[in-house]
Amino acid sequence: MSYQPHLFPVSAKGVVVRDGHVLLLRNERDEWELPGGKLDLGEEPAECVAREIAEEAGWQVTCGPLLDAWQYHIRDGVDVLIITYGCHVAADADPVVSHEHKEIGLFTEAEVAALRMPEGYKRSIATWYDKLSTRVM
Template sequence: MSQPDDLRRAFHLFPISVKGVVVRDGKVLLLRNEREEWELPGGKIEPGETPEECVAREITEETQWKVTTGPILDSWMYHIATAEKDVFIVTYGCYPDTAAPPVLSHEHKEVGLFKEGEVPELHMPDGYKRSIARWFAHLREQAPELIG
């Protein structure tokens, strides 16, 4: 099998999802999905789009929040047991460009804003919890006004 075929097969086996950690007023923006898990907003890259553009677009589509994409925080393979599939997750730290409340889209069941100390007890993948902790640590050093 040639290298391009290997890449196509790997992409087919492992879809990519780009997620954003957005903290405003000391709270992280999360969405509850159909599996009753809290997750970060984000989704799949569209043709011609960069990962940074993707995460900003997806956050706006899912919450009506405009953001500026910051640095990559983490990446990992997430096994979704109920769907019997693996997804390659990449998370970015994002800066909010709005003071409006988040608006729930049709893609999720609930939108929530959570303090850092509430995150460890939430039903969500550990990779998301790790990304959230990294972004809070970064903001404490670089943008403490976002965490209060």
């Protein structure tokens, strides 16, 4: 019997905080999630995050540091490797929801705790808020 490795997609996500509010999208499972998406072959994860956020919210971002990596078990037979980056945005315009999501929103750090979303996303959001609060301006 030959070895059969587990195969699952990689999804690169961005934590974008503007004016103290984090950008989140509500998906088809009625969960809030970070913007981002499936990594294409040959694509750098940070490039994927910037492309996906532009597509999903209409914002141009610059990726900062890698925040976390974790395996998300969505349901039986569906697992995804999630990698998250802290992102910087200079957009003044409101984000615009794409056809890929039900809703888009900006939430305070305190509001995130009560949202229906995977704990890994909440951990990444908390890490980025912490890094932003300790930055020298």
